[in-house]
Amino acid sequence: MTLELQKPRPIWQIMFSTHHTDVGLLYLISSLTFLFLGGSLALGIRAELFLPGSQIIADSMTFNRIFTVHGTTLIFLFIIPFASAVGNYYVPIMVRYKDMAYPKLNAIAFWMIPPAGVLIWLGFADFTWYATPPYSIISAPGPAADMWIFGLKILGISSVLGALNFVVTILKCKHPDMSIGQIPLLAWSFLSSSLIIIVAIPTFAAALLMLLTDRLGVSGFFNPAMGGDPIRYLHGHSYHLP
Amino acid sequence: MSGHSNWPEWIYVAVVIALMAWVGAEAWEAERLVEHVPADAKTIIATGQQWFWTFEHEDGTKEIGELHVEVGKAYKFEVVSTDVNHSFNIHDYVVLIDAIPGRVNTVWFAPDKVGEHDIQCREYCGLIHYNMRGTLYVTEPTS
Numbered sequence: 001m002t003l004e005l006q007k008p009r010p011i012w013q014i015m016f017s018t019h020h021t022d023v024g025l026l027y028l029i030s031s032l033t034f035l036f037l038g039g040s041l042a043l044g045i046r047a048e049l050f051l052p053g054s055q056i057i058a059d060s061m062t063f064n065r066i067f068t069v070h071g072t073t074l075i076f077l078f079i080i081p082f083a084s085a086v087g088n089y090y091v092p093i094m095v096r097y098k099d100m101a102y103p104k105l106n107a108i109a110f111w112m113i114p115p116a117g118v119l120i121w122l123g124f125a126d127f128t129w130y131a132t133p134p135y136s137i138i139s140a141p142g143p144a145a146d147m148w149i150f151g152l153k154i155l156g157i158s159s160v161l162g163a164l165n166f167v168v169t170i171l172k173c174k175h176p177d178m179s180i181g182q183i184p185l186l187a188w189s190f191l192s193s194s195l196i197i198i199v200a201i202p203t204f205a206a207a208l209l210m211l212l213t214d215r216l217g218v219s220g221f222f223n224p225a226m227g228g229d230p231i232r233y234l235h236g237h238s239y240h241l242p
Numbered sequence: 243m244s245g246h247s248n249w250p251e252w253i254y255v256a257v258v259i260a261l262m263a264w265v266g267a268e269a270w271e272a273e274r275l276v277e278h279v280p281a282d283a284k285t286i287i288a289t290g291q292q293w294f295w296t297f298e299h300e301d302g303t304k305e306i307g308e309l310h311v312e313v314g315k316a317y318k319f320e321v322v323s324t325d326v327n328h329s330f331n332i333h334d335y336v337v338l339i340d341a342i343p344g345r346v347n348t349v350w351f352a353p354d355k356v357g358e359h360d361i362q363c364r365e366y367c368g369l370i371h372y373n374m375r376g377t378l379y380v381t382e383p384t385s
Contacts, residue, residue: 060369060370060371060372061369064366064369064371127366128366132326132327132366133327134325134326134327134343135326135327135366135367135368138325138326139292139325139326139368224342224343224344225343229344229345230327230342230343230344231342231345
């Protein structure tokens with residue numbers, strides 16, 4: 001047997017592919033890119049805190065913005081897409097199917113991530129990755145907070161689409177000879193976490209939508225000055241964290 | 243399967259259950275202590291606003307940015323906020339509770355030693371959050 005090296009494919013073939021290994025690779029590339037981007041912000045934060053007083057970051061608001069984008073990037077643009085990278089690559093193989101159940105939906109779910117990342121990075125909001133109201137309603141300046149909210153809404157849709165794909169792939173596309181108890185543990189973990197995402201993300205999305213309408217001044221869900229309660233947002237936001 | 247022994251697994255399960263029960267009991271006890279405010283505790287209203295703390299004693303006297311209490315006495319803080327979320331924290335006495343606009347959150351402590359301690363905000367509240375500090379002075383009883 002001779003080992004034949006395959007000629008590397010051009011990058012655009014991978015980018016426009018809907019095959020699960022290619023989409024998994026794209027997830028991996030984007031999540032690692034965001035890991036290094038978010039990590040470089042962490043280096044800046046640590047360098048700034050190395051000594052008391054101002055070191056490399058001009059003012060406290062810039063520091064707060066860097067801190068927020070760092071946290072948001074590593075949670076929503078690194079950890080979650082990285083898990084999707086592993087799942088996209090291995091789950092169809094583990095359940096012995098040719099691809100994910102909905103390949104195009106899978107590619108769409110991935111391609112939502114870069115624009116969301118751009119919104120979060122260009123917005124450069126300052127209210128930490130929790131966006132706690134009422135600060136995020138009454139004090140967070142400019143369009144930064146709105147861009148952050150829209151970025152996270154896009155990521156939420158992406159997560160739900162990816163989770164639906166995993167659930168259908170595992171439950172409906174597994175090999176007929178394979179019982180549910182014979183599915184490898186990694187696939188089981190993706191099944192359970194996907195079910196949690198499907199339940200939890202809509203709650204988070206609702207909290208974000210309510211936060212946006214509060215910012216627009218048409219509602220007061222989380223604004224005590226309008227009879228709202230900030231704790232409600234934390235319940236909606238934290239609910240999706242597992 | 244004959245000859246198969248699974249006692250190590252049962253020991254593992256028992257150890258995990260015992261640990262969980264112990265942690266739960268400890269947490270229950272800690273919660274009971276935190277909730278049980280002594281009857282003779284003096285009330286101090288701690289108000290957070292961007293970016294300083296105001297303290298109002300039972301006799302109506304107010305302090306801004308600093309708080310004087312007497313050693314050996316219990317104090318109950320009623321923590322409120324007038325603008326955004328803050329978090330009232332005396333790090334050395336493990337006092338930590340959120341200041342949420344529209345709510346009154348309570349926490350108590352009894353300083354046991356004369357000294358000075360930092361008071362700080364532990365919830366991001368804007369531009370000068372990092373400098374929303376105060377000083378707790380624990381002094382000898384005056385009478």
